[in-house]
Amino acid sequence: MPDSFKILHSSKDGPYRTGILNLFHGQVKTPCFMPVGTLATVKAVSPDELKEAGVGFILSNAYHLYLRPGHELIRDLGGLHSFMNWDRPILTDSGGFQVYSLASMRKITEDGVVFQSHLDGSYHKFTPEKVIAIQEALGSDVMMCLDWCTGYPVERQEVEKAVEITTLWAKRSIEARERRELRLFGIIQGGMHKDLRRRSANELLCLDFDGYAIGGLSVGESQDIMLEMIEEVVPIVPRSYPLYLMGVGTPEDIVEAVHRGVDMFDCVLPTRNARNGMAFTRFGNLNIKNAAFERDSSPLDPECSCYTCSRFSRAYLRHLYKSRELLVYRLLTIHNIFYYMELMNSIRQSIEKDTFMDFKKRFYEQRANKK
Amino acid sequence: MPDSFKILHSSKDGPYRTGILNLFHGQVKTPCFMPVGTLATVKAVSPDELKEAGVGFILSNAYHLYLRPGHELIRDLGGLHSFMNWDRPILTDSGGFQVYSLASMRKITEDGVVFQSHLDGSYHKFTPEKVIAIQEALGSDVMMCLDWCTGYPVERQEVEKAVEITTLWAKRSIEARERRELRLFGIIQGGMHKDLRRRSANELLCLDFDGYAIGGLSVGESQDIMLEMIEEVVPIVPRSYPLYLMGVGTPEDIVEAVHRGVDMFDCVLPTRNARNGMAFTRFGNLNIKNAAFERDSSPLDPECSCYTCSRFSRAYLRHLYKSRELLVYRLLTIHNIFYYMELMNSIRQSIEKDTFMDFKKRFYEQRANKK
Ligand SMILES: [Zn+2]
Ligand SMILES: [Zn+2]
Numbered sequence: 034m035p036d037s038f039k040i041l042h043s044s045k046d047g048p049y050r051t052g053i054l055n056l057f058h059g060q061v062k063t064p065c066f067m068p069v070g071t072l073a074t075v076k077a078v079s080p081d082e083l084k085e086a087g088v089g090f091i092l093s094n095a096y097h098l099y100l101r102p103g104h105e106l107i108r109d110l111g112g113l114h115s116f117m118n119w120d121r122p123i124l125t126d127s128g129g130f131q132v133y134s135l136a137s138m139r140k141i142t143e144d145g146v147v148f149q150s151h152l153d154g155s156y157h158k159f160t161p162e163k164v165i166a167i168q169e170a171l172g173s174d175v176m177m178c179l180d181w182c183t184g185y186p187v188e189r190q191e192v193e194k195a196v197e198i199t200t201l202w203a204k205r206s207i208e209a210r211e212r213r214e215l216r217l218f219g220i221i222q223g224g225m226h227k228d229l230r231r232r233s234a235n236e237l238l239c240l241d242f243d244g245y246a247i248g249g250l251s252v253g254e255s256q257d258i259m260l261e262m263i264e265e266v267v268p269i270v271p272r273s274y275p276l277y278l279m280g281v282g283t284p285e286d287i288v289e290a291v292h293r294g295v296d297m298f299d300c301v302l303p304t305r306n307a308r309n310g311m312a313f314t315r316f317g318n319l320n321i322k323n324a325a326f327e328r329d330s331s332p333l334d335p336e337c338s339c340y341t342c343s344r345f346s347r348a349y350l351r352h353l354y355k356s357r358e359l360l361v362y363r364l365l366t367i368h369n370i371f372y373y374m375e376l377m378n379s380i381r382q383s384i385e386k387d388t389f390m391d392f393k394k395r396f397y398e399q400r401a402n403k404k
Numbered sequence: 405m406p407d408s409f410k411i412l413h414s415s416k417d418g419p420y421r422t423g424i425l426n427l428f429h430g431q432v433k434t435p436c437f438m439p440v441g442t443l444a445t446v447k448a449v450s451p452d453e454l455k456e457a458g459v460g461f462i463l464s465n466a467y468h469l470y471l472r473p474g475h476e477l478i479r480d481l482g483g484l485h486s487f488m489n490w491d492r493p494i495l496t497d498s499g500g501f502q503v504y505s506l507a508s509m510r511k512i513t514e515d516g517v518v519f520q521s522h523l524d525g526s527y528h529k530f531t532p533e534k535v536i537a538i539q540e541a542l543g544s545d546v547m548m549c550l551d552w553c554t555g556y557p558v559e560r561q562e563v564e565k566a567v568e569i570t571t572l573w574a575k576r577s578i579e580a581r582e583r584r585e586l587r588l589f590g591i592i593q594g595g596m597h598k599d600l601r602r603r604s605a606n607e608l609l610c611l612d613f614d615g616y617a618i619g620g621l622s623v624g625e626s627q628d629i630m631l632e633m634i635e636e637v638v639p640i641v642p643r644s645y646p647l648y649l650m651g652v653g654t655p656e657d658i659v660e661a662v663h664r665g666v667d668m669f670d671c672v673l674p675t676r677n678a679r680n681g682m683a684f685t686r687f688g689n690l691n692i693k694n695a696a697f698e699r700d701s702s703p704l705d706p707e708c709s710c711y712t713c714s715r716f717s718r719a720y721l722r723h724l725y726k727s728r729e730l731l732v733y734r735l736l737t738i739h740n741i742f743y744y745m746e747l748m749n750s751i752r753q754s755i756e757k758d759t760f761m762d763f764k765k766r767f768y769e770q771r772a773n774k775k
Contacts, residue, residue: 073723077730080715102698102723110701110719118715327473330481344451344489348481352444352473359448362730 037216037243038063038275038296042385048267048294051384054275056122056174057214058114059089063275064291064384066377067092067124067299068370072101073117076304077362078370080119085340086367087374089121092299095167095177096128096135100150100157104170112172124175124299127164129220130248130280133182141181143201161202162209169212177246178206180220185253192224195249200236207240216243218277224249225258227265234269245270246277247295251286260289267294284313284376284400288393291380303369308362310354313372315399321365326351339371340364408587408614409434409646409667413756419638419665422755425646427493427545428585429485430460434646435662435755437748438463438495438670439741443472444488447675448733449741451490456711457738458745460492463670466538466548467499467506470528471521475541483543495546495670498535500591501619501651504553512552514572532573533580540583548617549577551591556624563595566620571607578611587614589648595620596629598636605640615646618666622651631660638665655684655747655771659764662751674740679733681725684743686770692736697722710742711735 036055041062043050054061068075068083070091075083083091093113098104107116114120129146132139136148145160161179168176179202181195199222210217219237223229237245247266250259263278270276277297278290287298303313310321314334319326321333332342333350341350341364353361383392407426412433414421425432439446439454441462446454454462464484469475478487485491500517503510507519516531532550539547550573552566570593581588590608594601608616618637621630634649641647648668649661658669674684681692685705690697692704703713704721712721712735724732754763 072727072729073720074729074731079731079734101727102719106699106719109699110717116717116720116723118720328477328480346481346487348473348477349444349487349489352487356443356472358443358445359730359733360445360450363450363734 038273040272043272044384044387044389046390047292048272049291049384049389050272050294050296051381052275052296054090054122054297056216057172058120058122058174061090061122062381063296064287064377064380065090065297066287066373067297068304068373069299069301070117070119070123071097073098073107073113075366075370077308077366080117082340082363082367083119083370084121086371087378088370090124091119091121092124092126093171093173094128094131095125095164095171096131096159098125098171099128099167100152104167108170108172112170114172122174123171125168125171125173125177126279127168127177127179127220128159129177129180130182132159133184141198143198145179146181161205165206165209165217169210169215172212173215175216175218175244176210178203178217178219180222180248182249182252183222183224185225187224189224189226189229192222192226192229195222195224196229196233196236199233203237203240203242207242218242218244218246220246220248220279221266222249223262225254225262227261230262230265231269234266238270242274244275244277244297246279246297248279250278251280251282256286256289259286260293263290263293263295284373284396287376288380288396292389292393303373304366307365307369310365312365313369315372316402317400321347321350321354321361323351333368334372337368337371337375339368341368341371409644411643414643415755415758415760417761418663419643420662420755420760421643421665421667422752423646423667425461425493425668427587428543429491429493429545432461432493433752434667435658435748435751436461436668437658437744438668439675439744440670440672441488441490441494442468444469444478444484446737446741448679448737451488453711453734453738454490454741455492457742458749459741461495462490462492463495463497464542464544465499465502466496466535466542466544467502467530469496469542470499470538471523475538479541479543483541485543493545494542496539496542496544496548497650498539498548498550498591499530500548500551501553503530504555512569514569516550517552532576536577536580536588540581540586543583544586546587546589546615547581549574549588549590551593551619553620553623554593554595556596558595560595560597560600563593563597563600566593566595567600567604567607570604574608574611574613578613589613589615589617591617591619591650592637593620594633596625596633598632601633601636602640605637609641613645615648615668616641617648617650617668619650621649622653622657627657627660630657631664634661634664634666655744655767658747659751659767663760663764674744675737678736678740681736683736684740686743687773688771692718692721692725692732694722704736704739705743708739708742708746710739712739712742
């Protein structure tokens with residue numbers, strides 16, 4: 034039952050809304066974005082800095098933490114929250130996507146998936162039960178079912194098999210679950226096939242999940258195709274459930290997906306791009322390596338009030354980046370996360386005020402108008 | 405005239421004392437330690453974190469900042485303090501040591517030194533006047549004269565020449581100086597030759613410096629030899645001048661040098677060793693990579709109240725280090741800098757209370773007693 038989610042304000046003009054997730058470590062307003070903390074750390078920033086940037090919910094990863102340092106070690110040290118000194122909600126991905134994208138070998142059977150670690154080539158087996166046990170050991174506020182994530186392009190036959198297995202594993206996940214205080218989400222697969230997306234959604238909706246995710250998108254397809262898949266799923270999932278679009282995306286992706294009814298997002302873009310010298314701003318993206326910033330005494334974004342923009346100039350950040358100084362990865366990451374948090378704030382506020390369409394128009398105008 | 409330095413408490417048992425440096429950006433209590441911020445950043449930490457760790461004075465580098473981003477760029481952006489968002493005192497090394505240790509070629513004449521950049525092999529010339537101009541452009545609270553730094557071992561003849569040239573350049577540095585609000589220190593050379601150390605000190609003492617540094621130590625010689633050179637210099641320099649031992653050192657080096665009358669220190673050890681996984685503690689040094697810490701829920705040092713030790717376990721730090729997560733370089737750097745600041749605090753307090761010898765005995769006992 035979706036008692037973990039309360040809708041605050043539904044738009045009259047579409048399926049978009051604001052809401053509140055009630056999770057073991059606290060409440061989260063939706064639509065929300067989770068920065069990615071793969072290895073029990075959001076790369077380059079501290080938990081305090083995440084909070085200062087307005088982050089209330091992060092994503093971590095069962096696959097990665099299982100391989101190192103090991104979920105049992107984390108459990109013995111008091112769980113993931115204690116281990117990484119983060120006392121707000123954490124969602125953990127199940128590992129289905131990582132096994133698909135990272136493992137050097139994977140062999141899927143009805144029972145589970147055998148794979149080789151991307152770290153040392155060692156063999157491991159994930160079953161739906163094992164993945165629930167890992168996430169319960171971590172103490173994730175939201176656990177994700179093990180799924181079979183297909184790529185793009187891919188044979189339809191494989192996607193059909195993936196949908197079938199994903200539903201089978203979803204049932205076993207629910208049965209394996211012991212810690213009821215932790216929420217469990219099912220993952221809708223179906224590749225880029227509308228009928229398979231509908232089938233996957235309908236099958237999972239027969240099961241007792243706290244929320245639903247759309248997986249297997251942002252794997253190389255165009256934004257148009259991604260949005261079509263979202264549009265196929267949204268009308269099927271009862272509006273009382275939170276809907277989570279996994280691994281997405283750019284600010285533009287998020288705005289479009291919210292418009293179509295998505296409540297939750299995660300993506301490595303703000304953190305990974307920061308480490309590559311790219312800053313998101315309201316006025317478009319900028320690359321700090323650009324020679325134009327050599328003597329630029331203004332902050333990354335003159336209208337941004339983040340830690341970085343309050344203290345440091347583009348010229349200084351460029352100097353640090355050119356010198357490969359560690360501080361710069363942090364400063365750009367803080368700014369990008371703050372940008373994403375502000376974006377979600379603006380989205381929520383505009384929905385509350387029934388001005389989302391105005392917001393969206395201004396958002397695109399500003400993003401196209403580089404300063 | 406040394407009006408930039410006021411002695412607070414002199415020991416009756418030796419040349420050690422506490423004092424206050426009055427600098428353009430504020431006061432600093434001595435004996436003091438300056439973390440190294442070579443490229444306008446103390447590697448891996450923010451200015452706020454330095455302040456929280458108790459840092460009141462940092463060192464930066466004329467050679468490095470001249471090469472990138474360029475001292476004129478920094479001047480045009482408001483000076484080094486503004487550029488890096490640090491409003492407390494900064495001392496800049498002149499580049500003599502960097503030309504000696506980093507440049508791929510150097511050719512010294514009476515006029516100055518021609519060298520090739522370690523970055524791109526480009527040719528540059530430093531004269532005493534140029535190096536003062538660079539440091540005045542940066543706005544360093546304490547500028548250092550260009551010196552000729554000799555290595556170890558080295559021919560006596562070269563050291564004699566280096567002392568002669570260093571004195572000549574010191575005179576020209578004083579004449580070149582324009583910004584009187586910035587302090588200027590002379591650098592005593594003389595290698596590992598007692599008579600040449602005395603000669604260098606006596607020659608520089610005829611000039612009007614605000615303080616004196618002992619350079620050319622910690623270049624490969626034993627601690628015994630280093631301490632002998634300090635013992636040779638201290639009785640010559642009037643006690644009204646602050647005395648700065650450049651590039652030193654371990655906690656043990658600092659305690660011994662303070663005992664012999666040194667007031668100021670800088671060293672890359674706390675920051676560089678942190679990035680190599682090494683933590684300084686009262687109870688000896690520890691390497692976070694050590695397998696013994698895999699499940700260790702205690703902080704780096706159970707008696708340390710730094711940001712890192714207040715929040716994170718050895719097990720978590722080890723996990724981050726093994727995973728090469730950027731956060732760990734910061735967390736270990738914060739701890740090590742805090743350790744050095746606490747060490748200097750303890751030294752100053754014990755001198756004030758006339759219990760330095762007790763402090764020193766306990767310091768060695770604890771450092772030998774690994775926990
Ligand atoms: Zn910003
Ligand atoms: Zn500590």
